Amino acid sequence: xTAGVLLLTLAGLLVSAGVVAGVAAARGVNFLPAGTRSSRxxxxxxxxxxxxxxxxxxxxxxxxxxxxxxxxxAVGGVVFIPKVLGGGKAAKQLIATSEALADWTxxxxxxxxxxxxxxxxxxxxxxxxxxxxxxxxxxxxxxxxMGPQGVESALRQFADEVGDPAADKIxxxxxxxxxxxxxxxAEVLTALAADLDxxxxxxxxxEAERAKPRANMRTIVVTTLILVVGMTLFARTFLSxxxxxxxxxxxxxxxxxxxTALRWMRRLSDAPTRPRVLVDPGLAMVxx
Numbered sequence: 001x002t003a004g005v006l007l008l009t010l011a012g013l014l015v016s017a018g019v020v021a022g023v024a025a026a027r028g029v030n031f032l033p034a035g036t037r038s039s040r041x042x043x044x045x046x047x048x049x050x051x052x053x054x055x056x057x058x059x060x061x062x063x064x065x066x067x068x069x070x071x072x073x074a075v076g077g078v079v080f081i082p083k084v085l086g087g088g089k090a091a092k093q094l095i096a097t098s099e100a101l102a103d104w105t106x107x108x109x110x111x112x113x114x115x116x117x118x119x120x121x122x123x124x125x126x127x128x129x130x131x132x133x134x135x136x137x138x139x140x141x142x143x144x145x146m147g148p149q150g151v152e153s154a155l156r157q158f159a160d161e162v163g164d165p166a167a168d169k170i171x172x173x174x175x176x177x178x179x180x181x182x183x184x185x186a187e188v189l190t191a192l193a194a195d196l197d198x199x200x201x202x203x204x205x206x207e208a209e210r211a212k213p214r215a216n217m218r219t220i221v222v223t224t225l226i227l228v229v230g231m232t233l234f235a236r237t238f239l240s241x242x243x244x245x246x247x248x249x250x251x252x253x254x255x256x257x258x259x260t261a262l263r264w265m266r267r268l269s270d271a272p273t274r275p276r277v278l279v280d281p282g283l284a285m286v287x288x
Contacts, residue, residue: 217266
């Protein structure tokens with residue numbers, strides 16, 4: 001009797017916390033002092049419908065099974081499994097950035113080779129009107145900064161905004177041209193654009209291969225969830241061992257091993273981090 005009352009009390013507290021968090025998130029209430037670092041972090045990580053759904057799932061599982069570990073696993077599963085089973089977003093972003101940089105670089109080369117732009121500054125300014133949408137804000141900031149900060153500083157910040165090694169190479173080429181002058185810039189830019197087209201093609205091929213282990217993970221997770229739900233609803237006697245303290249510890253171990261295995265499989269299908277080749281000395285000093 002006492003255990004049942006405790007369970008209902010805990011469930012009520014969880015539901016109440018979920019309602020309060022939902023109302024606070026909807027009204028934009030911040031429980032921490034303004035201006036602190038924790039407050040800024042909280043502002044970035046607001047409560048979302050997914051979090052409320054996770055809390056509801058945890059309460060439901062706790063009421064059905066009476067197992068705190070299962071409730072925590074349900075909360076974690078609702079929040080993290082979609083992220084683990086996702087994928088391909090980084091590769092799509094890389095392809096979009098590569099194609100945008102290739103188009104923009106080719107436009108710069110055309111402006112310079114045709115004589116429509118007599119200098120690097122002018123070519124950059126004129127390229128703004130036809131910059132691809134994904135890098136248009138960065139190109140706009142580049143053109144805006146060139147006047148007060150100079151071309152080199154603006155190009156370094158452009159590369160940092162785009163955050164892609166290819167943007168670093170383009171910026172380096174333009175910086176060297178601005179420093180030393182000389183012919184051949186259009187040819188170099190055209191070659192860089194061709195390299196970016198090739199990179200996009202290769203990323204598409206690699207991403208097609210990475211999609212296979214992601215599909216396998218989804219199959220494993222869906223099959224496991226169906227099996228667990230079915231046994232919980234129709235074979236409770238078989239799972240009665242988890243109702244003890246040792247059973248909860250064993251269940252916790254199972255959840256940790258399963259989650260770790262999923263995360264490991266996801267990391268195998270993740271694209272490797274691409275190191276930057278151009279670092280702004282001023283920004284590097286700030287980071288330190």
